[in-house]
Amino acid sequence: MKFAASTTAMLATLLANTSAFTVRQSSAAAAFRTVGASRPFSHATKPLAANVMKLSEPQKELLDTVDVFIFDCDGVIWRGDSLIDGIPETLDKLRKANKKMFFVTNNSTKSRAGYKKKFDSLGLDIPAEEIFSSSFAAAAYLEQTKFKESGKKAYIIGEIGICEELDLIGVPYIGGPADSEKEPNMGPGGKLEVDSDVGAVIVGFDRFVNYYKIQYAQLCINEENAEFIATNLDAVTHLTDAQEWAGNGSMVGAIKGCTGQEPTVVGKPSPLMIEYLESKYGVDRKRICMVGDRLDTDVLFGTDNGLKSLLVLSGVTSEEKLLSPENAITPDFYADDINAFFQTEESAVEST
Numbered sequence: 001m002k003f004a005a006s007t008t009a010m011l012a013t014l015l016a017n018t019s020a021f022t023v024r025q026s027s028a029a030a031a032f033r034t035v036g037a038s039r040p041f042s043h044a045t046k047p048l049a050a051n052v053m054k055l056s057e058p059q060k061e062l063l064d065t066v067d068v069f070i071f072d073c074d075g076v077i078w079r080g081d082s083l084i085d086g087i088p089e090t091l092d093k094l095r096k097a098n099k100k101m102f103f104v105t106n107n108s109t110k111s112r113a114g115y116k117k118k119f120d121s122l123g124l125d126i127p128a129e130e131i132f133s134s135s136f137a138a139a140a141y142l143e144q145t146k147f148k149e150s151g152k153k154a155y156i157i158g159e160i161g162i163c164e165e166l167d168l169i170g171v172p173y174i175g176g177p178a179d180s181e182k183e184p185n186m187g188p189g190g191k192l193e194v195d196s197d198v199g200a201v202i203v204g205f206d207r208f209v210n211y212y213k214i215q216y217a218q219l220c221i222n223e224e225n226a227e228f229i230a231t232n233l234d235a236v237t238h239l240t241d242a243q244e245w246a247g248n249g250s251m252v253g254a255i256k257g258c259t260g261q262e263p264t265v266v267g268k269p270s271p272l273m274i275e276y277l278e279s280k281y282g283v284d285r286k287r288i289c290m291v292g293d294r295l296d297t298d299v300l301f302g303t304d305n306g307l308k309s310l311l312v313l314s315g316v317t318s319e320e321k322l323l324s325p326e327n328a329i330t331p332d333f334y335a336d337d338i339n340a341f342f343q344t345e346e347s348a349v350e351s352t
């Protein structure tokens, strides 16, 4: 796996010029790191298994020690197109308690503006600057690496979210939805001509991926030396609540398969994003808590970056999976959902 640029110099550029962030893919070894064995949490917490504690005294265990919450969206704030019960009230209480909040999603199909509309449609008034989508991360990475100054354009496998974010930074692009109906000439002597000005191929989740797009990306990377950028590597996603669907890992895998190259990944998990938040808001990362419903992305993002982490059971991870001996990724705490942040110990006990 190739890491997005993470040198001090690149970070300085990032912090000086943009609100951009890039993301480094976690190592496989990190995925199996066990944490939490000796953490000095309250004696009142309840050790269950693998040193994972269910949140029982949220004020003392969490709210008193956290200034910034980073929320994954699907499975934490909403499920599909349905807001999880009680979320608006809980977010209001967090704001009243002067907690900063950021909403992070690896889904690149929408831009930040697109996500703002989704928040609006669900009745949540979230400022756009609190939203970090992987479509924004891709644009931010191009901005960080001064791609625009190269005079090149990007080729997109992905949906409108990436296009809208590139529009905002003035980077020209081709592909994306415009190529969803195309087929290459595969008759005798047939070939696909590509634009020699393509300097980057961005691969995001694309419900209309086809062989034309794969071949175009392959030629740009293999023949034109375009940089291979992936918004994220999620294996599965939740198009519907009826089953898991092949995620962007499948699109990225197709391009890896025909180029032999590893992408620069710009989605979660992101050390530079945390460094950006630390710098911009002057917060100590030990007082940041990552809240998500996935162990291998959200919780790992937290543990890899020295944050607190909290797993909610309102998404894809069951309590059984969390507490299974096979699971080695352990958050500091877990809770049924984020409404538990304001439950008293008595009400938490009553609800179990």
Ligand SMILES: [Mg+2]
Pocket: 072, 073, 074, 075, 076, 292, 293, 294, 315
């Ligand atoms: Mg999620």
